Amino acid sequence: MPKHFLTGYWHDFVNPAQELKLSQVPDQYDLIAVAFGEATSRAGEVTFQVDPELSTALGGYTDAQFKDDIAALHAKGKKVILSVGGERGAIQVSDGTSAQLFADTVHGLMTEYGFDGIDIDLENGLNPTYMEQALRALHGKAGAGLVITMAPQTIDMQSTGGSYFQLALKIKDILTVVNMQYYNSGTMLGCDQKVYGQGNVDFMTALACIQLENGLRADQVALGLPAGAGAAGGGVVAPSAVNDALDCLAKGTGCGAFKPSRTYPDIRGAMTWSINWDVTNGGGFAGTVGPHLDTLP
Template identity: 60%
Template sequence: MLAGVTAAVLATGGIALAGTANAGETGTGTSASSQQPAVGASAVPKHAVTGYWQNFDNGAKVQKLAEVPDDYDIVAVAFADATGKPGQVDFKLDPALGYASEADFKADIDALHKKGKSVIISVGGEKGAVSVGSGAAADAFAKSITGLMDKYGFDGVDIDLENGLNATYMTQALKSIHAAKPNVVVTMAPQTIDMQSPQNEYFKTALNIKSFLTVVNMQYYNSGSMNGCDGNVVSQGSVDFLTSLACIQLKNGLDPSQVGIGTPASPRAAGGGYVDPAVVNNALDCLAKGTNCGTFKPDKTYPGIRGAMTWSTNWDATAGNKWSSTVGPHVDKLP
């Protein structure tokens, strides 16, 4: 989930480490009908909050899916792992989470479905080594993702590849998944540099799948200063950083409903770029209503802005769930 973080930050546990890769089953086994996705893209709220749930212990509070607060609408299980076959991914529960069985994990997914929540599988992370660089790899990726959806009841996939992405083949893979699962939830979590221009591979991928893309929750952190949509350089950790970088996506082809603001749940969750949850709310107000802006104010409002994302539900819980209890209710009240 995070990139460019120093070894010192790693030592504090303040980084999203990908789970240990497993080369076992690829998630293509037959599952009970109760494990079929029960929510899907059509049921994602107009304004939604996404949280990453850690399938590993890195110093944040270890939690089961049942402990994720109701303020989250989309829960991204982090992460699926590369298997060694190009494009193919798999998922294994980390024993550190305390699940007695895989069935208990599936039961928690079902329980979230009953609450109207979507549960998706995230691919990548700062340490992720998944590569989709050929037609064969795209096919393997699509088949393994749909297999995991069938096996666990995941509602979709999150693309969080931080070590390069090929727009041609990732588009092919995601279109194949959508063809097999028309109600699939597809989210993306690019780094800021990946969404600076519609010519970048991540941005191109988002535009290529615009007809079924749920939301791009860009990571507004661990990036240093970046260019805003007005051409000015903006420092991370400010309301202007959030609004002026979101503006780039909004002005270059994405629908407001496909733009979300991703921030760390606590200072420990990232190497830089943390903002108080109240700043996230101010940025959403600025984009949706033209209020609570900083120095930068968009030339129009985007009341359909999707919402916000955080890394992670675990770091949020470690900090007393301040992020979700502040941002969640605010997102619900957006116009």
């Protein structure tokens, strides 16, 4: 993966945002997270297919075409991963059996479709002990090139005692990046123990600081923001504010009232929910944040 990169989620479902084939993903996105792999009645099992309703909306988009599009993205140097979870995700990994089934079925989907890894977006709770076991088993199958990302909510990364933070630290040696969701959030504490509200530079920098100062490497921390109107219920910021927050963390410039005690030039980049919403809103997120990542140290 590049030193700094842009992640976006791609909808495998139909909602008010514009439907897209993978081949229509804007070039500024380096990592595409396909949302979502689905649970089955067997704990830990993950399945995936191109959603039939989406296929119809796109005039007939088949699994075969989807696989070809992943191959074409690979040829352009992009990575494509499968995200599991989401707001309604019901995947449960809570014992050794479900951990192994998770690893086996995700690896099977990687082999079948060409996915480069996995995104953990389990918003209804996770067990860090057994999810670590699952991800290490998957890493053993897929090898060192496996991409592992996480998309916790803000409350999940307030302290190292939280299950998501525990998992991130447990798998630090194989973790690619944490794209915390700086949106749909109430007020949260920053690393200076002051209270911050979402929707501004200080919220991003003061909360990122918690991860940066409590065990994660700077290259394992990125900023997750909505791609404009419709993408989230709160926390939408102008893409330029994302750039300011990245500059504040990487270079100490562009800060608001909160200024970190040191800089983190290796800060990994940004994520957005979602590529579909970004395209719907005119492409401003990728068009603004993507090029700016090239200006970071």
